[in-house]
Amino acid sequence: MQGNMMFQPLLISNLIVHAARYHGDTAIISKNTDGTITTTNWTHVAENSKRFANALADLGAVHADRIATIAWNNHRHLEAWYAISGSGMVCHTINPRLFPEQLIFIINDAQDKVVLFDKTFLPLIRAVKAHTPTVEHFICLSAFDQEVVDALPDVKFYDALIADHSAQFEWPSFDENTASSLCYTSGTTGNPKGALYSHRSTILHTYAICLPDSLNLSANHVMLPVVPMFHVNAWGTPYAAAMVGCTFVLPGPGLDGASLVQMIDDYDVTVALGVPTIWQGLLSAAKQCGSKLATLKRNVVGGSACPPAMMKAFRDLYDCETIHAWGMTEMSPLGTSNQLKAKHHKLSADEQLNVRLSQGRPPFGVDLRITDEENGTHEVVRDGHSTGNLQVKGHWIIESYYGKPNNALTTDGWFDTGDIASINEDGYLLLSDRAKDLIKSGGEWISSVELENIAMSHPEIAMAAVIAATHPKWDERPVVIAIKQQGSDVTEEDILNYYADKIAKWQIPDKVIFVDSIPLTGTGKMLKKDLRDQYGSVLLEN
Incomplete structure (x- = not known):
């Protein structure tokens, strides 16, 4: 017997529809590549995403086509994201900091049909264009720019495309297991490998990261994703921002400490997310200019382990809570987030800091285990001391890599992360190291x-x-x-x-x-x- 409840497929387009309908006037603040600021809102983002969806259709893009982006965190990139995935195409975010040979490999492996890019990356586009035969259109995420035309005569411009198209567009309905986005691993050894996410996995991941025991996001927040949208979809924050309808501050190319301090202070940012090297620059810049980072209540650190001294600096100097998180491209990426349990609030501040130094607990939807050998199945005891190979499974964990039919899992269905770790009695994960390090x-x-x-x-x-x-x-x-x-x-x-x-x-x-x-x-x-x-x-x- 089945339940008598409605069924609606979990689709990314639902997020932007919700954000526009219930949080339409909430601000989206975007720093452009030329340093200017554009202030828009969820209504405008939703309308432009529909305009660009119409533009893509006119360019001949169809369901399941891969549409690549090489761009910073900005409002045009955000609009294009929802247009691509919402239309049933695959949004393929590309890391511009990879070697040109890797970029060429990635574009050809994905068989991208369209490439969107910020002007910053024009030299990169010129370098790879002749080696990417599947790409039919290059679109610069800007208004008309003669310098870009001189370098790339057949280029199209985002602003002109959306100006020429209507905001009347019906988001299609399709199977929630349809591919939504594609991210490649950083490829430090060998060629990068693609993780192909689905609409279902993305929506479930979005619910998870908004939870109080994860990143604790709501409509009350002003969120600054310093982590780039080309790094595992900015850890899912563009989806989460639409789901909760928060103010979204997009820093563009300005990822240096001084620029970030200014963005935080000018726009009352309450929560920010990035890797430790970013926060080192921020702390140094804040000290130098005398900023108190008064509105910043929480920063999320991922990508690599957060040094204890950094956590103490945020806590003692700026009254800012640091949330240690861990994940991987193959995990969409969230695996764990370090939020305290009720019993930990009885501890002293330094004792709480010791708890915070671990990578935290998994949300519902992810399971962890430690085995005594790589790709093995025998689990070691969860005592916080016994280490082994970290393996994961869950609703947003990879099963196989893009274009590679071989299953990426162990014989009993877990993904081996390549990390060495322990798990304690409360489920807190502590990474010892990458196995190779x-x-x-x-x-x-x-x-x-x-x-x-x-x-x-x-x-x-x-x-x-x-x-x-x-x-x-x-x-x-x-x-x-x-x-x-x-x-x-x-x-x-x-x-x-x-x-x-x-x-x-x-x-x-x-x-x-x-x-x-x-x-x-x-x-x-x-x-x-x-x-x-x-x-x-x-x-x-x-």
């Missing part, structure tokens, strides 16, 4: 993340990465690659001594190398592979 010294494992957190807590260190360097006796030993704070004269001996009372003696790094910069991926994560290539033999050389 663990350091095995004399048969014992050392976590690079733990050593990085200690280095980052030193007041004269701006950024630090820890890598495994080959050692003639111990196989591997940790080496710190660090950037000093401006004006610092801290020495290698100072940093090694700093470890002395914070970790077992045999885990103290063998060497500290000071550098001017640390290579980052397109999503702000440290490229440890490049560091290992450069410094992995430094202990042998000495």
